Amino acid sequence: MTDVAGVAFRRVGLPEVSLHVAEAGPESGPPTILLHGFPEFWYGWRHQIGPLSEAGLRLVVPDQRGYGLSDKPQGVAAYHLDTLAADVIALAEAYGFATIRLVGHDWGGLVAWWTASHYPDRIARLAILNAPHPGVVGSYIRRHPGQWLRSSYVGLFQLPVLPERLLTAGRCRALRHALTSSSRPGAFAPSDLDRYIEAWLQPGAMTGMLNWYRALAQLPRTEPPRVRVPTLILWGKQDTALQPGLAEASLDLCDDGRIAWYPQATHWLAHEEPAAVNTALRDFLA
Template sequence: MLEPAVRHRHVALDGLRLHLAEAGPEDGPPTILLHGFPEFWFGWRHQIGPLAGSGLRLLVPDQRGYGLSDRPRGLAAYHLDRLAADVVALADACGAGRFRLVGHDWGGLVAFWVASIHPERVERLAVLNAFHPGVFGPYLRAHPGQLLRSAYAGLFQVPRLPERLLTARDSSLLRALMRRSARPGTFGPAELDRYAREWARPGAVTAMLDWYRALARLPRARHPPPVTAPTLILWGERDAALQPGLATASLALCERGRLQRFPDATHWVQHEAPEAVNTALIDFLHA
């Protein structure tokens, strides 16, 4: 991806400003890319050039709490319904009535939720190493091994302490979490420095952790509607945090879903296998 091909601006929503990176032709099919924890729009750097070059109009926001976007205070600001509403409001602000939607990690949870509760807006859905929020509770009760993998999210529920641990010594722990959960060499020092600059912004890590806190504490629809849009799930099988069964469980909530596995990739599949991921996304999003 060449940085000059990416256009940056802020978009005003209802009481919130999101930083937005854009690429691709203005008249191309609108396609929103949603990053996860602890990234920002830069997490799609390997995808932006190829996807834009294929003719897609890319809208790549820093989601609320991240990067250069606003960081509202309080857990209610990070309820899953609000995160989904941001996506729809962003599409409205950019003149996109219907759009293609791609999400990784937390961005995948939000993308699944948007497709479930706003089916009239999502033309096609692609999710990378993320589960549908409606399946996690039942899956966790049936698969105690996933509880062990999710222990870090329990630590995130503690007030203030996780922020201090994650950001101490120039965010050395957050750097190590990204580096150790990926294949060797996936995240180099220069890339981690760029992430660390975003984590160091005032209130950034608290806002990022409030996504986890809100998901655990705030009620939401118990039985979300199934996803009716054509759906592609891309899954790195060596994900240290999420069992592969979550992909299968999520697929069961998709009326027209398909699962593509990457046996040698981790949670960071779009960084580790960018060419294969880009090919899969371009073929699917243009179908």
């Protein structure tokens, strides 16, 4: 997996897991960690890595635990948001980064929100792509039944074994369809999907990926911590899974935040409108 220009790979040992990490950009540049979502891996940032590294950012782009070539610990508890956020800080410490710029999409965005909320002194800037703050999801769904319908697949993912079988059958036919049917035409080329299939079929990967959803049910219903760091939310309004109101509810938790809307983009805006997304991220992060 070395066909993204300027990318090097390394294995980084953390206290609990070992992560497969893609790296790019000058070592002296502002440290920036990019967190992918479900069901992607580091390759989900393929359109951003070149432009952001050329802008001078030092990029660290992991396969998060349970994904791709990274470790896949057993048990739902290993995928609690507190643990996933701790991975981000441990990864920064492994590189010697005192503070980082943090970017997350989808599940990576939930982790980024959680990390910035609980480790504000370690985060210089936060950028989120189509991902709500975990602390607002429950109350928002209770007020907006339409979002509950959009999120109903999460209930299926709570079941043991069956979701893994459904999602890996036929070379992951269901996941391939989920990506292509929820995105604009051309967002995922056949060659891209081949890369995803390879990652999804890694031993233990599908269970690890689904355990992120299973662990979300363990979050306590407490008042979410505010986000004190400068925050940019990028949101594709045609997202079939997440209503735009989730972006606004998340912004309400930010002391210093703003939203950039992409009216024609879906959940996969980084793939659909890479030039606009890259410009927004570069201007905010560099």
